[in-house]
Amino acid sequence: MKYLRSVLLGSIALVLSGSAFADDHNDEKIIIIHAGQVLAVPGKAPLSAQSIYIRDNKIVKIAPGYKLEKGASVIDLKNSFVLPGLIDSHVHLRSEFNPNIRLDRLTKRPGDVAYDALVNARKTLMAGFTAVQDVGGTEEIFALRDAVNAGKVAGPHIRASGRPISPTGGHGDAHGYRAEVLAIMHSPTICDGVADCRRATRSAIKAGADVVKITATGGVLSNTAAGVEQQFFDDELIAIVETANKMGRKVTAHAHGKTGIDSALKAGVKSIEHGTYLDVETAELFKKHDAVLVPTVLAGMTVVDWAKNKNWLPPASKAKALEVGPQMKDMLRIAYENGVTIAFGTDTGVSKHGENAREFGYMVEAGMSEMDTIKAATVTAANHIEMGNTIGSIEIGKYADIIAVDGNPLTNIEELYDVDFVMKSGVVYKGGE
Ligand SMILES: [Zn+2]
Structure with a gap:
């Protein structure tokens, strides 16, 4: 119930403020996600401790370790399991x-x-x-x-x-x-x-x-x-x-x-x-x-x-x-x-x-x-659905459609019932504070 309520409130907030998607194209600012574990390409093994760079609505770079860069904002998902939307x-x-x-x-x-x-x-x-x-x-x-x-x-x-x-x-x-x-x-x-x-x-x-x-x-x-x-x-x-x-x-x-x-x-x-x-x-x-x-x-x-x-x-x-x-x-x-x-x-x-x-x-x-x-x-x-070139994995050039959960869905699939972080096309809609 708590989960449902937060989803509803989140929806209402989006309707009222519009702020979450007003800057759907966040110009040239870079966002770096620090991902504790990331299943970048499902079917291949997950990687640990990666930095995912996002500019505008796309993924532009993936690098090992937790990187910082001047002018870039960081989303801390070091304690999360990150996967494609x-x-x-x-x-x-x-x-x-x-x-x-x-x-x-x-x-x-x-x-x-x-x-x-x-x-x-x-x-x-x-x-x-x-x-x-x-x-x-x-x-x-x-x-x-x-x-x-x-x-x-x-x-x-x-x-x-x-x-x-x-x-x-x-x-x-x-x-x-x-x-x-x-x-x-x-x-x-x-x-x-x-x-x-x-x-x-x-x-x-x-x-x-x-x-x-x-x-x-x-x-x-x-x-x-x-x-x-x-x-x-x-x-x-x-x-x-x-x-x-x-x-x-x-x-x-x-x-x-x-x-x-x-x-x-x-x-x-x-x-x-x-x-x-x-x-x-x-x-x-x-x-x-x-x-x-x-x-x-x-x-x-x-x-x-x-x-x-x-x-x-x-x-x-x-x-x-x-x-x-x-x-x-x-x-x-x-x-x-x-x-x-x-x-x-x-x-x-x-x-x-x-x-x-x-x-x-x-x-x-x-x-x-x-x-x-x-x-x-x-x-x-x-x-x-004929979108394989733009979505479906966390790879350079694809839309930054990225989600995260707090446990490992490869050992407990029910983790996906309650997604904690949602980014679509580089815009954060849930979590990531
Ligand atoms: Zn149907």
């Missing part, structure tokens, strides 16, 4: 699941949704996540992405898909409202047939998509008893991938059932969100097509909790939650043991914003080493 490859910043969410969709104005997204972005940043990929939702996310990039508001780097491409009646379509209400909610990214799916993909990119998100199978939270297997036909999948590629975009697919995962991978989709019913054969397909898995075990565990302990889900969703949720840890174990590339992702917005790091605990429970979970949330996720 974390990356969540699957979030929904615009909303957070609650029992009234189906009503929210009809009552919240675009401005309300944008402010909600801003608040959630700040919670995410304060939890140590300095970059996210937002996969699925209306256009407010593009405004937030652009405002963060312009330094107008504080938030993680955002790569966004906007509205998902879905077949009529599929997981990405609206369900369970009166016909005339559904007509108002109709998305231009709902498509059937090859030509229509090309149009829908172009419309998503026109709206601002950095990456194209499709719903290749049914999903838990759509209020329809349509299962969790393949929903698009193969020719529709190929049409979407080819159209996206022609416009310089990759495609990521929400997929639970094996038929949907396999068909998406064969069509050229570069990543699978959830991947619940993958098997050893599917793992081989991932490797053959150089595709990435974003496991989102936290979302599975969250919906099982609701199905068992809270009366929040309509019957169609409850049945799917009880079926899909428990499967997800086994899925991650199979993928990890068979060498699938794994990028950290949580589907936060299902679970609470700012609690993204809980996924690490489930990843370790599924058999991943602590180092591999951190690598999944830094180096691998950065490459996955």
